[in-house]
Amino acid sequence: MSPRTSKQFEQIRTSRRTLIIKHAMTLFADRGPANVSINEIAAAAKISKGLMYNYFKSKEALLKAIILEGFSEITEIFDPDRDGVLTRDELAFFIHALFGKLRKNKKFWRLYFMVMFQSQHLIKKILTENEMNDIAQPFFTKLINYFTTRKIKYPEHELMLFHCLMDGICMNYSMNPKSIDLDKLEPLIIKRYC
Amino acid sequence: MSPRTSKQFEQIRTSRRTLIIKHAMTLFADRGPANVSINEIAAAAKISKGLMYNYFKSKEALLKAIILEGFSEITEIFDPDRDGVLTRDELAFFIHALFGKLRKNKKFWRLYFMVMFQSQHLIKKILTENEMNDIAQPFFTKLINYFTTRKIKYPEHELMLFHCLMDGICMNYSMNPKSIDLDKLEPLIIKRYC
Amino acid sequence: MSPRTSKQFEQIRTSRRTLIIKHAMTLFADRGPANVSINEIAAAAKISKGLMYNYFKSKEALLKAIILEGFSEITEIFDPDRDGVLTRDELAFFIHALFGKLRKNKKFWRLYFMVMFQSQHLIKKILTENEMNDIAQPFFTKLINYFTTRKIKYPEHELMLFHCLMDGICMNYSMNPKSIDLDKLEPLIIKRYC
């Protein structure tokens, strides 16, 4: 057998990393990061405790990585924007896309809310790195324009309401999917806002 | 010297208990129950670790006590209703009262959401004891009637939206009060729903 | 009502002391001294923790008192003996008396064996105080004479056997009374040795 090439090593590293993140996320989301030990994560991912530290330098680093990974998945939906204007269809698409992500990543959302409430200092560090604001802010600005254009009296307040509604849906759905019927809610919201 | 009367002991116990709860709630809400040690709570309350256990038989019991105490404060707002019908004014009052509680008990709400996400098994035990459902359910039923009467097409979905909106507001406000302008939102919501 | 005389106080003290000892012995014997807290004893005796310390200056002192009290009950049977000779009837009576005490004080015997095994240092202190040896030794000497007179070849070894047999019976009976039929054993032993 020929020795593995560095490319093959690279592939092993990447897939193993993904594996660790996958298992850690499930455990973290189910029981809270504080209640999951490195041991358990290693066991779930079928690697040794020591190797874990080869991939993530600490438990906090692992959590950060998971949050960041999840963010990039989710922040994509704020992305499009050729011009600077938000159309009805674009907003409808955003809502649709958001709900799609939510359905697909229930577990991540649950973890995200957990961390959000539990250790804001951590989240803030991550948010800065990720420049969350830079991503969401333009979208919010466009939403305000959108509401202004549609003669909404207090567009910033409308934005708040929209934002809180979305948060409430994400929170409730990620915590207890059965309590929220996303399929029914989606058209209702689109009808109301678009 | 005559021994202390049982009434004196009771006073001591009550005030100490309140003291512990006060400090524990602040710490729990700020950093999450899992990240606060009994030691820290005792230090904050300026009592010995041992005394903590004289008042609460475990950390979990302390958390439960705090949650229950907070609940009883909050569930009052679901209360009134002589007849079985919800009027516009009553709904407006409910929204007003809810926001009032929210403003007053930011810390508790933050803790509540935390626990909600972190340890649903715990919350479920408490909720059962507290018969949360028995309290909120009738209100939800009345809200559905309310929407039906007002010719809303899908009253249950409207309820979901209302519920999520309120949750989103409570969540965002308790986490970061500056991000939400309750005073502006209140009339807007009342106007929309009442 | 006239104030209590010092004699009345004396009576209160004595009966309370007895009460504490009674409850403590039961608890100690059932679960082992190390697994019973002062709190529990006080609760069982329906007095306050503080008062306990008025009667016994420490947990160890309480245990000592119990052991001593029990000893004096039991060592009585070694007592009689005007002359220096042990007759058949006297030995038979001793065996009978020993079994009588055993039946009556199962709990104490259990505790005694416990303490014996667990903290010999403690027992030794007590034994010295009580001059256990001074009490049992003359009896053992007489038993040796007794065996010698009856042409037993190795009287000291016979003593050992007798001693071990009695210990074995006491131990088994106190630990699990149902496993030993004292009523049947008594005549058998008397027949063998007297």
Next chain:
Amino acid sequence: MSPRTSKQFEQIRTSRRTLIIKHAMTLFADRGPANVSINEIAAAAKISKGLMYNYFKSKEALLKAIILEGFSEITEIFDPDRDGVLTRDELAFFIHALFGKLRKNKKFWRLYFMVMFQSQHLIKKILTENEMNDIAQPFFTKLINYFTTRKIKYPEHELMLFHCLMDGICMNYSMNPKSIDLDKLEPLIIKRYC
């Protein structure tokens, strides 16, 4: 450097386990399990507290392991017997073997009696697992036959006496070896019973 093989790890584990058990048994036997802290055991074995828990998941588990280990050593003597009959020689051998074990494992016997008295619930759990009864019972049955064959009037009572005598010897010898001259007792007992 190549990583350690699993066989090497196994060797480490076995030797460490033995080491811990050895030190723990000495300490437990000397002062009683309840009066020995994990700290002390770890110190005696010159390992860290944490490592103890890598080998035994709790103090109780450690105690169980010690008791079980000791049992298997001791219950061997109840073993042989092709046919169902106990001969004089076999009984003599049993007595000899028992005393041999006793001499060799004084410490364990002391611990065994301690645990027996202190926490019967624990012992019962272990005894069940170990099927102590299944081991001793057949032997007892054979002893009864043995006594019956030899025209002993009340064979079950004779068994009781034999049993108590043996217990008494084991107890006294394990507690204070100097008080019992096993070498002299052995032939006496064999002469009497065989």
Next chain:
DNA sequence: AATGAATGAGAATTCATTCAT
């Protein structure tokens, strides 16, 4: 790269004992 033995700081909890009243 991989393993899991080993560490040690720190967490929750218990409890004998003291002491103000």
Next chain:
DNA sequence: CATGAATGAATTCTCATTCAT
């Protein structure tokens, strides 16, 4: 004499992290 609030040392146990191999 009586009470029980209060203390603090000790105990069991957990777990992130390190490191020899």
